[in-house]
Amino acid sequence: MEEYKKIIPGYTINEAKLPTHTQGVFSTSEQDITYFYTKNKAGAGNVTAKYVDTDGTPISGDVVKAGVIGEDYTTEQKDIPGYTFKEVQGYVTGKFTDQPQTVTYVYEQYKDKSTVLVHDSELTVGDTWKPEDNFDSSTDYYGNTVPFSNINVAGQVDTTKSGTYKVTYRRFVPNFFSASENQGTYSAIATITVKDAQPLKGGDITTKYVDTDGNALLEDVVQTGNIGENYTTERKEFDGYTFKEVQGNATGQFTNQAQTVTYVYTKNEIPNLIGTVIVRYVDTDDNSISEDVVKSGTVGESYITDKKVIEGYSFKEVRGNISGQYNEQPQTVSYVYVKDEVGSESGTNNNVKDEVGSESKTHSKTSNKRTALLSEHALPKTGENERMALVNSTIGAVLLATGLLVYVFRFKRVNK
Structure with missing residues (x-):
């Protein structure tokens, strides 16, 4: 039989009470072996x-x-x-x-939260004033409110006459004092301005902006104010001009007289730039049917284009600006024409059969003369298109009827 001595956490075996028969031989009767432990003291x-x-x-x-x-x-x-x-x-x-x-x-x-806050003000002669009027608030190191009674005030305001007065509000703290104006940590200064009860209106200040020829570049700027008050004018920039000089006092005070300040500018020289306009005469497939016309001129100048009468074609539309101004980029104006169908006015005289003979040639010449005459007038006036169409239709009908009569007459003679 083996020894059964165990280690138990939190306990220590009592060596003084160890059993005497920790080892032996198993028998048919029960055998008790007892180990005694002492509980460890808590750490x-x-x-x-x-x-x-x-x-x-x-x-x-x-x-x-x-x-x-x-x-x-x-x-x-x-x-x-x-x-x-x-x-x-x-x-x-x-x-x-x-x-x-x-x-x-x-x-x-803690951050120092000490403050003394005051504000400036304006009064009119005859008004009343007391120090509390310009005091806003005060706080101590921890941000607690400090009453006005704990503030020392130095300075007075005489409201019987115009003037500017400075009043100092102080809260004394050992080794901490600042004399900055308007908002200090431990002191502040309020500025009180006393003005005359009825200020006198001064003359207007008119600011002009002109070129060297006296032409206005901007609407006049008019300022108003009371005598003795300050004014200031502003120099402006204009595209295409360079500042030259100012005539008059750019800054000053209003007086009982009107004053004029004139800013003079020199116009920058711009070199002449040439622009071009290409006038094309094309069919509906963009094929040229007449020689292009190229127009040129100084950028900014006006141009106008002309519509042609082209034999065998009828005008349809124009693409681009018929008239306008030359610019730095080339411009294109396209007059688009539709080819006349066989048998129409423009093509009838040239398609008359040979049987007509000399009459056909005569009609063709007549038609050509008419076309040439029309080409001299590129852009008909309002209403002329309709009249021309009517004339053309009438002439065409007469020529067609004449041709048919000649053809019938000859046909009858041949068949006799």
Whole structure:
């Protein structure tokens, strides 16, 4: 029989009470072997509470707590003068363990919130004034309100006459004093302006913007104000012009007389640029049916294009601007024509059969003369297109009828 001595966590075997027969031989009767253990005493754990600022610098002494492992612990947040609590790092409460634990309380240092706030004001001669009128508020280091009774005021305002007065509002704090105006940390200065009850209106200030020939480049700017008040004028920039000079006082004061300030500019020289317009005469397939006409001129000048009468074609439409101005980029105007069908007015005289003979040639010449005559007038006036169409139709009908009569007459003679 083997020895049955065991190791039990948290307990220590009692060596003084070990059994005498830890080993032996199994038998038919029961045998008892007893080992005695003593419970171990609980170990001690500790928790350290630290108090630091945002930079990790200690601002109060550590608090160390110790206790039996497994027992509860708790830590406390402190009130530390000059600091405000921000956050805690670690477990505020928990249980002691066999490992040291740290709980860190982090604090922010108070920022100086001292202020003295005042405002400027304007008064009219005869008005009343007291120091509280320009005082807004004041706070101490921690941001607490400071009453006006704790503010020292230096300076007076004489409302019986016009003038500018400065009044200083101070809150004294040892080693902290600032004399900045309008908004300081521990002092501030208010500016009180007393004006005449009825200011006198001054003459207008008229600002002109002209070229060297006196032509206005911009509408006049008129300013109004009271005598003694300051005025200022503004120089402007204009495309295509260069500032040359200012005539009069660009800045000054209103007086009892009207004043004029004139800004003079020189026009920049621009070299003449030539633009072109290409006039094309094409059919509906964009094939040229007459020689192009190229027009040129100075950029900015006007141009106009002409429509042609082209034998065998009828005008359909124009693509582009018939008239306009030359610019730096080439422009194209296309007059589009539709080819006349066989038997139409334009093509009838040329398609008359040979049997007509000399009459056919005569008609053809007549038609050609008419076409040439029409080509001299490119753009008919309003209504002329309709009249020309009527004339053409009439002439065509007469020629056709004449040709048919001649043909019939000859046909009859041949058949006799």
